[in-house]
Amino acid sequence: MREALEFSALLRQPRTTSKEDKLKYVDVILDLLEMHDIADCLVGTSGGAGLSIEQRKRLTIGVELVAKPSVLVFLDEPTSGLDGQAAFNTVRFLKKLAGAGQAILVTIHQPSSQLFAQFDNLLLLAKGGNTAYFGEIGENASVIREYFGKHGAPCPEGKNPAEHMIDVISDTSKNWNETWLSSPEHDAMLAELDRLQDPANSTPREDETEGLEFAMPLWEQIKIVSGRANTTMYRNVDYINNKFAFHILTGLFAGFSFWQVGNSVSDMQQRLFAVFNAIFVAPGVIGE
Amino acid sequence: MIFPTAQLQPLFIEKRDIYDAREKKSKMYSWIAFVTSLIVSEFPYLVICAVQFFFCYYYTVGFPAAASSAGAVFFVFFLYEFIYTGIGQFIAAYAPNAVAAALVNPLIIFTLVGFCGAVVPYGQITEFWRYW
Numbered sequence: 001m002r003e004a005l006e007f008s009a010l011l012r013q014p015r016t017t018s019k020e021d022k023l024k025y026v027d028v029i030l031d032l033l034e035m036h037d038i039a040d041c042l043v044g045t046s047g048g049a050g051l052s053i054e055q056r057k058r059l060t061i062g063v064e065l066v067a068k069p070s071v072l073v074f075l076d077e078p079t080s081g082l083d084g085q086a087a088f089n090t091v092r093f094l095k096k097l098a099g100a101g102q103a104i105l106v107t108i109h110q111p112s113s114q115l116f117a118q119f120d121n122l123l124l125l126a127k128g129g130n131t132a133y134f135g136e137i138g139e140n141a142s143v144i145r146e147y148f149g150k151h152g153a154p155c156p157e158g159k160n161p162a163e164h165m166i167d168v169i170s171d172t173s174k175n176w177n178e179t180w181l182s183s184p185e186h187d188a189m190l191a192e193l194d195r196l197q198d199p200a201n202s203t204p205r206e207d208e209t210e211g212l213e214f215a216m217p218l219w220e221q222i223k224i225v226s227g228r229a230n231t232t233m234y235r236n237v238d239y240i241n242n243k244f245a246f247h248i249l250t251g252l253f254a255g256f257s258f259w260q261v262g263n264s265v266s267d268m269q270q271r272l273f274a275v276f277n278a279i280f281v282a283p284g285v286i287g288e
Numbered sequence: 289m290i291f292p293t294a295q296l297q298p299l300f301i302e303k304r305d306i307y308d309a310r311e312k313k314s315k316m317y318s319w320i321a322f323v324t325s326l327i328v329s330e331f332p333y334l335v336i337c338a339v340q341f342f343f344c345y346y347y348t349v350g351f352p353a354a355a356s357s358a359g360a361v362f363f364v365f366f367l368y369e370f371i372y373t374g375i376g377q378f379i380a381a382y383a384p385n386a387v388a389a390a391l392v393n394p395l396i397i398f399t400l401v402g403f404c405g406a407v408v409p410y411g412q413i414t415e416f417w418r419y420w
Contacts, residue, residue, distance in 0.1 A: 008316070011316050011317055012316060213315060213318070214315060214316070214317060214318060216317070218318060218320060218321065221317040221318060221320075221321035222320070222321045222324045222325070224317070224321075225317050225321040225322060225324070225325040226321075226324060226325040226328045226329065228325065229325035229326060229328065229329035230325075230328070230329045230332075232329070233329040233330070233333070236299075239295070239299060240333055242295065243333055243337055244333075244336065244337065244340060247337045247340045247341040247344070248340050248341070248344050250341070250345075251340065251341040251342070251343070251344025251345035251348075252344045252345070252348065254345050254348075254349065255344055255345045255346075255347070255348025255349050256348055258348075258349045258350075259348060259349070259350070260348075260349070260350035261349060261350055276401075276404070276406035276407075
């Protein structure tokens, strides 16, 4: 598991960062994701031994994070396929990351009200990708409740606001896109975006790795990737045992079949076939 | 098959599919690094295999034990390990999946076997092939 993170960090952080710094950063991420106790576990295969689904999701997030994404992490439905506890845990980690200053964009379907309350801002898309709402969610979804209440669809007490707003905007009798465009929240949000954008546009980008296809030079890539391949090969005990056993068995089989051939003329032909037999190591190892 | 990844080509193809789906798209490293890693990681085991095969085979058949001839034969076996691995990976790299690779293998193997001189001596082979 730690290896997976280190591999990603070494290859994907810019080449100007030193190796020690990259490995140190892996520890930072391990801390952040509270994964120190399982840092040396094998990831395993799905359905087999290894990490649980939730731990795996956390690891995939970690693999992205150790690359030190400067702008934003995008996660497509990080909670899908998880049980309630695991989904809440995952969102809790995301929240922690956001607290550490990382911008995070998440798509989500059918969040529970608790999960929903963890997010800061919401971009609600109605059918056809039209914006129905974009702005703060507020403490316990208060801002959203207020917005929908103002526009004739108040959220009943005790109902999940996330579910409520999906019900509301699915109702095609009212065009929520137009409602949004004409609302004062829309104008406020545009002004806010402009305010954020102006300083960002006026400062030049200082990303020297921009335009390079890969973060690391080719020779470094070869070294790192080969190192990993050697480790996986060393751990693939089935493969190696198979290879060794096959060589020993075919060797012995050919050897005993032509046991101690002599030097006469008829033996010459035997010798020739003995050598010939050696070719057949190949097909067995290669494959079927 | 009990161990789906226990052999050269299925292993190669499985790794390649993962690379295509994941690292290639996220631009983590280039295919040159990927292929080099697959080739290099075979090397240590091929050396061991060559030694194992040589000892199990050469002395049981009773070939001359003198170092001058035994060494030469060992060297050929040693190279052969690398050559057949190379051929196997070459086929695997072209094949869309493990089954297709397994279908192409016999073609290559029987070309090697048929023309190596043990099945049909050079003097008796059809004239057409002798020009090659």
